[in-house]
Amino acid sequence: MFDPRSSRRSFLRGTAAAVGAVALPALLSPRELAALEPRSARWLAGMDAEATARNAGGPVILARNENPYGMNPKAKLAFDGAFSYHNRYNSPLAAELRKRFAAKNGVPEDHVLLTQGSREVLATSVAAFGSNGKEVITPWPSYEEVGRYGDVMGLTVHRIPQTDALEMDLKAMDAKIGAATGLVFLCNPQNPTGTLLGGDTMRDFIRATTPRAMVLVDEAYHEYANDPSYRSMIELVKAGDNVIIARTASKIHGMAGVRIGFAIAKPALLAKIGGYQMGQVNPLACAAVSASLDDPSYTTYCAEQNAIGRQYTTDALRKMGLRVITSHANFVYFDAKRPTVDVRKAFETAGFLVGRAFPNYPNWVRVSIGTPDEMKAFVAALPQALRV
Numbered sequence: 001m002f003d004p005r006s007s008r009r010s011f012l013r014g015t016a017a018a019v020g021a022v023a024l025p026a027l028l029s030p031r032e033l034a035a036l037e038p039r040s041a042r043w044l045a046g047m048d049a050e051a052t053a054r055n056a057g058g059p060v061i062l063a064r065n066e067n068p069y070g071m072n073p074k075a076k077l078a079f080d081g082a083f084s085y086h087n088r089y090n091s092p093l094a095a096e097l098r099k100r101f102a103a104k105n106g107v108p109e110d111h112v113l114l115t116q117g118s119r120e121v122l123a124t125s126v127a128a129f130g131s132n133g134k135e136v137i138t139p140w141p142s143y144e145e146v147g148r149y150g151d152v153m154g155l156t157v158h159r160i161p162q163t164d165a166l167e168m169d170l171k172a173m174d175a176k177i178g179a180a181t182g183l184v185f186l187c188n189p190q191n192p193t194g195t196l197l198g199g200d201t202m203r204d205f206i207r208a209t210t211p212r213a214m215v216l217v218d219e220a221y222h223e224y225a226n227d228p229s230y231r232s233m234i235e236l237v238k239a240g241d242n243v244i245i246a247r248t249a250s251k252i253h254g255m256a257g258v259r260i261g262f263a264i265a266k267p268a269l270l271a272k273i274g275g276y277q278m279g280q281v282n283p284l285a286c287a288a289v290s291a292s293l294d295d296p297s298y299t300t301y302c303a304e305q306n307a308i309g310r311q312y313t314t315d316a317l318r319k320m321g322l323r324v325i326t327s328h329a330n331f332v333y334f335d336a337k338r339p340t341v342d343v344r345k346a347f348e349t350a351g352f353l354v355g356r357a358f359p360n361y362p363n364w365v366r367v368s369i370g371t372p373d374e375m376k377a378f379v380a381a382l383p384q385a386l387r388v
């Protein structure tokens, strides 16, 4: 039965927790903090086994470039601590997250817009810059949503095939830019190929393009890229260029279901795309992402584990004589030499869900990197699934 006294007590507790949620470290007791001590060998050793166990019970999902480890345990506690905001549209937690993300990336707060996943950055950019008779240019294949949004909005979408190295064909994209071009989409590192273009190449192309069209750079896999030539194009935002960068909490922060993304651009551009947003971001989600930003040891751990799994999987596929694109993200793209749909079915029978077929590459398969145990099992299943 509803007890107003206990309800009042929990209200007071909730208020204290909510206030603490803004200053996130206060949410954790010293004992809790010690238990989560980030890089202790015991903690890290437990992570892989825990993640594998959590992911068990159905096919191993290596299909959607998710982070198999999920969110930082500290982020989970922050989520709980922010619960008292669940019935409010507004909270200080969104402003807090914006502040932290801006500080981490060296931009002013008014250069950051929080979104419901980075997909919302893509959708609102297409709406803001691709409409009114304007056209959209996207590499192909790439993350398909920009093309899809363009299609459903009735825009002309130019899909530009990649080079033989499966990299974005900047020359061909440049040749397509004309008076009607509203938005040019770039994805770096690229999905589904995992390729990346170096910072100088990106900068030169973007600088040559912005006088003619808006440029949107999707950096969903930014944290997984460890090639020395790679740089975030946030550097161009800082330099005052007309470019929008999309980032996400879905990948390295392990929060695909939590739905937080970021647009980074000049305030006037953010105001334009913000006009197409659906509404506020979830305050609980903001608290969780803030906690994750505060603990880079966890995201570093996820990136390191991913790099090991990526190399292991790449080596195993290459040993089988298959062409594998060197990946800079949390997945590997390879030529299975058989129709993707058949290979997908064979993997499903073996207990693994791999990526869907992508346009232009009917025999290629994208496998997301899971935990080491999952990747060992995947590699063991390769000969049977590929029948080599």
Ligand SMILES: Cc1ncc(COP(=O)(O)O)c(C=O)c1O
Residues within 6 Å of the ligand: 064, 065, 116, 117, 118, 119, 120, 143, 187, 191, 218, 220, 221, 247, 248, 249, 250, 256, 260, 261
């Ligand atoms: C390149 C790229 N951009 C954006 C997204 C969507 O991310 P979010 O969950 O932030 O909407 C994905 C998801 O796989 C992706 O691969």
